[in-house]
Amino acid sequence: xxxxxxxxxxxxxxxxxxxxxxxxxxxxxxxxxxxxxxxxxxxxxxxxxxxxxxxxxxxxxxxxxxxxxxxxxxxxxxxxxxxxxxxxxxxxxxxxxxxxxxxxxxxxxxxxxxxxxxxxxxxxxxxxxxxxxxxxxxxxxxxxxxxxxxxxxxxxxxxxxxxxxxxxxxxxxxxxxxxxxxxxxxxxxxxxxxxxxxxxxxxxxxxxxxxxxxxxxxxxxxxxxxxxxxxxxxxxxxxxxxxxxxxxxxxxxxxxxxxxxxxxxxxxxxxxxxxxxxxxxxxxxxxxxxxxxxxxxxxxxxxxxxxxxxxxxxxxxxxxxxxxxxxxxxxxxxxxxxxxxxxxxxxxxxxxxxxxxxxxxxxxxxxxxxxxxxxxxxxxxxxxxxxxxxxxxxxxxxxxxxxxxxxxxxxxxxxxxxxxxxxxxxxxxxxxxxxxxxxxxxxxxxxxxxxxxxxxxxxxxxxxxxxxxxxxxxxxxxxxxxxxxxxxxxxxxxxxxxxxxxxxxxxxx
Numbered sequence: 044x045x046x047x048x049x050x051x052x053x054x055x056x057x058x059x060x061x062x063x064x065x066x067x068x069x070x071x072x073x074x075x076x077x078x079x080x081x082x083x084x085x086x087x088x089x090x091x092x093x094x095x096x097x098x099x100x101x102x103x104x105x106x107x108x109x110x111x112x113x114x115x116x117x118x119x120x121x122x123x124x125x126x127x128x129x130x131x132x133x134x135x136x137x138x139x140x141x142x143x144x145x146x147x148x149x150x151x152x153x154x155x156x157x158x159x160x161x162x163x164x165x166x167x168x169x170x171x172x173x174x175x176x177x178x179x180x181x182x183x184x185x186x187x188x189x190x191x192x193x194x195x196x197x198x199x200x201x202x203x204x205x206x207x208x209x210x211x212x213x214x215x216x217x218x219x220x221x222x223x224x225x226x227x228x229x230x231x232x233x234x235x236x237x238x239x240x241x242x243x244x245x246x247x248x249x250x251x252x253x254x255x256x257x258x259x260x261x262x263x264x265x266x267x268x269x270x271x272x273x274x275x276x277x278x279x280x281x282x283x284x285x286x287x288x289x290x291x292x293x294x295x296x297x298x299x300x301x302x303x304x305x306x307x308x309x310x311x312x313x314x315x316x317x318x319x320x321x322x323x324x325x326x327x328x329x330x331x332x333x334x335x336x337x338x339x340x341x342x343x344x345x346x347x348x349x350x351x352x353x354x355x356x357x358x359x360x361x362x363x364x365x366x367x368x369x370x371x372x373x374x375x376x377x378x379x380x381x382x383x384x385x386x387x388x389x390x391x392x393x394x395x396x397x398x399x400x401x402x403x404x405x406x407x408x409x410x411x412x413x414x415x416x417x418x419x420x421x422x423x424x425x426x427x428x429x430x431x432x433x434x435x436x437x438x439x440x441x442x443x444x445x446x447x448x449x450x451x452x453x454x455x456x457x458x459x460x461x462x463x464x465x466x467x468x469x470x471x472x473x474x475x476x477x478x479x480x481x482x483x484x485x486x487x488x489x490x491x492x493x494x495x496x497x498x499x500x501x502x503x504x505x506x507x508x509x510x511x512x513x514x515x516x517x518x519x520x521x522x523x524x525x526x527x528x529x530x531x532x533x534x535x536x537x538x539x540x541x542x543x544x545x546x547x548x549x550x551x552x
Contacts, residue, residue, distance in 0.1 A: 058071060062075045063270075080190070082185075088185075096140050097111075100133070103273045111123075118198050156177055200224035207352050231266075236357055237357075244317075245270070246271075249297070253325075287314050287317070328346060345359075402445075404428065404429050404431065453482035462480035465513060465522070466480050479542055480493070483525070493525045510526060
């Protein structure tokens with residue numbers, strides 16, 4: 044099998060329909076398949092073989108997708124990199140993934156040149172949108188010189204098609220091995236739950252180097268033959284205008300993006316009625332943000348849950364939902380969806396309804412494991428279930444609620460506290476734009492609770508005001524002992540808050 048067959052099928056079925064729209068450019072389904080064939084042949088000429096990796100160090104652009112599909116077409120795998128990576132991070136991923144070819148932009152060439160000799164497996168660098176120098180290749184020239192006919196490589200179902208690296212919120216990124224069968228399963232599941240069709244118009248504002256950016260707004264468009272609009276970088280006002288002007292029907296984002304959209308007055312001035320579905324994932328969205336977005340944008344916001352390379356739970360497009368929940372296991376919605384979710388204790392036994400435990404999952408979309416990390420793969424994929432490290436509970440109706448990460452647990456004076464509960468309360472305060480809660484070492488209590496808060500433009504709040512606000516709504520031991528106001532919170536390229544980068548003193552206060 045080879046999931047690049049999706050591109051082939053679209054070219055045969057709707058050759059003249061736009062597949063990609065980007066900065067005034069349009070590429071039809073037929074044009075995309077032609078470029079993918081040329082790219083696959085160009086990579087093969089550079090020595091790329093089945094099971095090799097091609098690294099993509101690019102912002103969102105058509106060349107990102109052409110290179111990715113070109114690699115898959117010849118049986119290789121893509122290995123995307125975060126465009127915000129710096130030298131040490133680039134070196135680590137290039138040596139860990141060991142790609143034969145790196146595709147990047149001209150503005151990255153200086154740092155690539157510095158690192159090339161330190162990455163012995165990297166044989167070729169291909170440049171998009173700039174002059175090729177010091178032995179690199181020009182992307183457009185390579186494709187222009189390559190044949191436009193290619194037979195898809197027949198891959199084993201479990202052959203790796205994408206090597207995606209985790210966001211690195213808790214340490215160095217880990218490579219996740221996603222196979223052709225994983226993505227074939229996942230996209231069929233998502234299409235069922237969200238009723239996607241070729242009539243959809245998808246806006247890809249999430250970065251493609253993040254699995255959520257590739258899978259939900261981009262791959263689902265390719266899977267059903269829809270048109271996708273690529274945004275090179277996040278621009279709140281432009282996102283809102285594109286939804287109105289291009290009649291976008293499908294938008295996917297992380298919670299931070301919805302916070303930014305709500306802060307822009309255009310959200311109430313423009314016509315967003317074309318949206319049939321707004322999807323949120325990547326991190327839990329605060330309930331207040333969820334409700335306010337639905338009220339002001341007048342569109343249903345669907346929350347779901349997954350990790351790098353897969354989705355496991357969701358609310359359906361049609362049917363019951365519970366704001367604050369990540370939905371139910373996707374397998375509960377349709378017999379064709381092979382996805383099961385359990386919530387277990389430390390011994391992998393199921394916990395009772397409404398009790399906290401680790402969320403574990405299995406299904407056809409779950410990746411093969413971690414690249415070059417056999418011990419962690421055995422640990423996290425034990426017993427046939429992927430252990431997510433997320434703490435959750437399930438109610439009587441089957442809806443699942445995330446409580447927090449195992450690693451985020453705060454133990455203060457003997458009490459277990461998860462930051463999300465406190466963050467949800469802080470988001471209810473009218474002055475709070477963003478909030479992150481952490482435990483701070485304390486010799487007497489073990490840990491004290493500290494909140495980092497970004498206030499809305501023009502708003503004001505004091506530390507004591509927010510502490511008292513929390514104490515009035517949750518047990519006093521859960522309320523922050525200190526609040527630090529900051530201009531912004533550190534985030535990954537996909538918009539997740541990186542709590543480990545928040546600088547805290549030895550004690551709160």
